Amino acid sequence: MPPKASKKDGEPAERPILGRFSSHLKIGIVGLPNVGKSTFFNIVTKLSIPAENFPFCTIEPNEARVHVPDERFDYLCQLFKPKSEVAAYLEINDIAGLVRGASAGEGLGNAFLSHIRAVDGIFHVLRAFEDTEITHIDDTVDPVRDLETITQELRLKDIEFVQAKIDDLEKAMKRSNDKQLKIDHELCQRIMTHLQDGKDLRLGEWKAAEIEILNTFQLLTAKPVVYLVNMSEKDYLRKKNKFLPKIHAWVKEHGGETIIPFSCAFEQKLVDMPEDEAAGKYRQEGKTYVVQDGDIIFFKFNVSGGGKK
Incomplete structure (x- = not known):
């Protein structure tokens, strides 16, 4: 056998991945009320579920399947010409907004948290825009406070589950x-x-045998998370937002997972445009520009006629 490659000095140990592996995964959209979850769901799925300016507009989770394009899959199908072609898809669930006290049943929290238990991963939507016409459940916009609220509620629900298991x-x-x-x-x-100790389970160090047991529990804080930062159209296009540095610092301190800034308002404008107009103003086929700053990923647009969404 060839010798095992030694790790470079200072290279961080790779964290184990919890959860199941499949080409058909379920993602839950999570966040406080009125942060843009349902609007994001509509944009991604091209549906038109209600997205109103009041808490708990969504009660039962809305579900949709989104095709995952993959040129490698298309190539293999053309090469081998199988009798059936089953492409990968992502099942997206728009879950109702959580509030402080959800783990104790506030805001129908028990039902909403059970919906999160059924998914494989989480899109955590954060509100990083101010708009007097869109109410915030805590009256003021503070994404870091919102992060603390959601993560604490998920952790408290896991503690309740684990105590019952013990x-x-x-x-x-x-x-x-x-x-x-x-x-x-x-x-x-x-x-x-x-x-x-205030730590999410996906950030712990677990042995392979322990992970097998952990996966049977479907604990909320064991699920992988991507943070979606919903900004105003103006902030998104200029790639500046006063809340983003604080969000980035918090996420770095709590696992360093991926942050994707975006703008529901801007994306909705593109969806509502005729395809030829959107293509002429905002998209150019074959070119995608991605700007990375740590784990912050921006999809860059050139409003004057370049850049692909």
Whole structure:
């Protein structure tokens, strides 16, 4: 066998990936009320679900499948000409807004949190725009406060679930000497300590055997997250926003996952335009410009006639 490649000095250890692996994944759109979740869902899926200016406009989650284009898949189909072609798709769920106290049932929180448990990953939408005509459930716009609210509610719900699991395991251990019960119990205690320390489970260090057990729990803070920062059209086009540095600092401190700034208002304008007008003003086929700053990804537009969405 060839020798194992040694890690470079200072290279960060790769975190284990929790969850299932499939070409058909389910993503939940999560955030406070009135941050742009339903509008984002409509833009991505090209549907027209209600997106109103009041909390809990969405009650039951809206679902849609979005085709995932892949030139490699098209090439292989052309090459081998299979009898059936099943392309990958992303199932997107627009989940109702969470509020402070959701883990204790506030704002129909228990139902909404159960919807999050059913998905494989999370699009966490943050409001980074000010608009007096669009109310904020906390009256003022503060994306970092909103981040703290959502992550704490997810963590509290996981603590509730894990505590119930520990209680069930302790009862079962009194009736049985099954070694697996003890293994599960020890893992649940580690999970509980991790959560009570204010840490999300996807950011912990878990062994392969532990990950197999963790995946059966479908815990909310174990799910991978992409942060979608919804800015005003003006801020998005000039790539400046007063909230973005604070959001970036918070995310770096809490796992350093991907941040994608975007603008629902701008994207909606493109969707509502006739295709030829949008293509002439904002898109140029074959060219995509991506500007990266750490883990912040901007999709750059040239309003005067270049740049592809």
